[in-house]
Structures are given as structure tokens and as C-alpha cells.
Amino acid sequence: MQGIVVIKCGGSTMDQLPDSFFQAIAGLQAQGQEIVIVHGGGPAINSMLDRVQITPQFVDGLRVTCEDTLRVVEMVLCGSINKALVKRLTQAGAKAWGVSGIDGQTLLATKTSKPLGWVGEIKKADTTIPKAILGQGYVPVIAPLSVSEDGTETFNVNADVAAGAIAAALSAEKLIMVTDVPGIMQPQPDGTKAVVPATSAEEIQEMIQAEIITGGMIPKVQAALDALGQGVEQVVICRGTADDLLGVCAGQGVGTTVRMNVNYA
Numbered sequence: 486m487q488g489i490v491v492i493k494c495g496g497s498t499m500d501q502l503p504d505s506f507f508q509a510i511a512g513l514q515a516q517g518q519e520i521v522i523v524h525g526g527g528p529a530i531n532s533m534l535d536r537v538q539i540t541p542q543f544v545d546g547l548r549v550t551c552e553d554t555l556r557v558v559e560m561v562l563c564g565s566i567n568k569a570l571v572k573r574l575t576q577a578g579a580k581a582w583g584v585s586g587i588d589g590q591t592l593l594a595t596k597t598s599k600p601l602g603w604v605g606e607i608k609k610a611d612t613t614i615p616k617a618i619l620g621q622g623y624v625p626v627i628a629p630l631s632v633s634e635d636g637t638e639t640f641n642v643n644a645d646v647a648a649g650a651i652a653a654a655l656s657a658e659k660l661i662m663v664t665d666v667p668g669i670m671q672p673q674p675d676g677t678k679a680v681v682p683a684t685s686a687e688e689i690q691e692m693i694q695a696e697i698i699t700g701g702m703i704p705k706v707q708a709a710l711d712a713l714g715q716g717v718e719q720v721v722i723c724r725g726t727a728d729d730l731l732g733v734c735a736g737q738g739v740g741t742t743v744r745m746n747v748n749y750a
């Protein structure tokens with residue numbers, strides 16, 4: 486592989502990520518593969534909100550973010566989660582450098598017009614900082630906070646959306662969305678659920694309408710389609726294991742590959 490690989494680490498799976506996953510990233514980095522990590526941390530934010538007695542609230546997978554919630558989001562994502570990931574990568578032998586979307590205005594945003602409070606809509610992803618970090622031989626580890634153009638306001642951004650915007654701005658070869666499920670799951674006639682190996686914008690719309698895709702999977706698939714629309718070559722939703730990560734990098738059929746349309750190779 487030549488192009489940049491963006492890995493989005495979902496908060497859902499953060500506590501379960503095995504050492505071998507980080508060792509796989511270290512191995513890829515040692516082979517010269519440029520990797521950028523964008524991370525979430527939804528469950529850790531929820532636990533901290535619980536400790537300060539704020540009830541989490543979501544609309545279509547996006548957190549309603551009042552001022553107090555924003556403080557907690559910034560503290561958890563830029564603080565404990567970002568540093569925990571940098572440490573795990575370091576222990577695995579990778580070189581990692583943690584930043585947030587605020588740093589260098591990597592994620593420039595305006596406040597959403599939706600009734601979600603301090604949630605940002607990304608206007609521009611600036612690749613100066615991620616590229617500078619890559620240029621120094623480190624994996625940028627990016628927390629999904631965003632900042633206003635004048636630098637006065639911070640906004641919360643869903644990590645899938647942040648990863649999609651950064652992958653698009655970097656013209657990444659692959660966006661790998663690592664989560665706690667093996668891909669998009671669909672109910673089968675026998676009552677079980679199976680991973681959808683590949684899907685399209687049209688099928689995704691149908692699955693959202695049929696409530697097969699719900700909650701946090703909604704921003705994920707929307708971000709995947711946006712990234713493809715902006716030139717990212719491949720988007721895969723899969724689990725956070727070394728096998729899945731290396732399988733996607735090797736072009737094997739792992740997880741769910743999201744495509745713009747069914748006939749698009």
C-alpha cells in the first residue's frame with residue numbers, strides 16, 4: 486500500500502483493543518505505511534457525565550452537547566482517551582503523537598443549526614498538522630474536537646464524521662472504522678444476524694429507514710459515504726483486531742465495505 490490509511494477507533498471498542506492490534510499498527514508503521522488515527526470515546530464520556538450527574542442525550546447517534554457536557558467531552562477525549570491511545574501505541578513499539586482537531590485548526594467548524602447545542606459542522610479539515618506529524622515519522626492520534634475560525638469556540642464533533650473529513654482532506658487510500666461489531670449487521674430469515682460484506686448508499690438509506698441501522702451506526706455510515714464522495718478510495722467498517730486491520734490493509738474481504746453504489750467496484 487502507498488496511500489495514507491486513516492483508522493477510526495470507536496469508543497465502543499477502546500477498552501477491548503488487544504495489544505496485538507497496536508502491534509499491528511507498529512508493524513505497518515515500521516514498513517513505512519503512513520497511518521493516522523482518529524478516535525472516539527462515547528462510553529468514557531458517558532461514565533464521566535454520570536459521575537457529574539449529567540444525563541447523556543443523543544439524537545440520531547449525535548450527542549446533545551450543553552456547555553457543561555462540552556467541558557467533559559474535551560477533558561475525556563483530549564485528555565485521558567487521547568493519552569491512553571498514545572501510550573498503548575508507544576508500548577507496542579509505534580511512534581505516536583496526540584493532538585486534537587483544535588490544534589492547528591485541524592478541524593475548523595461552525596455551530597450546527599440542529600438543536601444539538603455545542604456540536605460543530607466541519608467546514609474544513611486542515612492537514613498541515615497531521616502531515617507534519619507523519620513527516621516526523623509519528624502516527625498522529627487525533628481527538629475529534631473542533632474550533633471556530635476565530636479560535637474562540639470549541640465544538641464537539643462525532644468521531645466518525647471527524648475521521649471521514651480528515652481522510653477526505655488527506656485523500657486517504659483507506660478509512661478503516663474500527664468498532665465493537667464485525668461490520669453492518671442485517672437480520673436473516675432464520676432470525677440470526679449476519680455481516681453485510683458490501684453495501685451502497687441506496688441500501689444504507691433503506692436500512693436506516695427500516696431501522697436496521699440505528700444509533701451510532703448512523704453517523705458512521707453517513708461519514709463513510711461522505712468520505713467516498715470526497716475521494717477516499719475505500720471505507721471498511723470492522724472490528725478492532727489485528728486480523729481485521731491487517732486483512733483490510735491486505736485487501737481481503739473483511740467487515741463491511743461501503744460503496745457509493747452497488748456496481749461501483
Ligand SMILES: Nc1ncnc2c1ncn2[C@@H]1O[C@H](COP(=O)(O)OP(=O)(O)O)[C@@H](O)[C@H]1O
Binds near residue numbers: 495527
Ligand atoms: N445494523 C447495524 N449493524 C451493526 N451495528 C449497529 C447496527 N445498527 C446499530 N448498530 C450499533 O452501532 C454500534 C456501533 O456504533 P457506536 O456505538 O457509535 O460505536 P463506535 O464507538 O465504535 O463509533 C454497534 O455496537 C451497534 O449497537
Ligand SMILES: CC(=O)N[C@@H](CCC(=O)OP(=O)(O)O)C(=O)O
Binds near residue numbers: 496526
Ligand atoms: C457530537 C458527538 O456525538 N460527539 C461524540 C464524540 C465522541 C465519539 O464520536 O465517540 P464514539 O466514536 O465512541 O462514538 C460524543 O460526544 O460522544
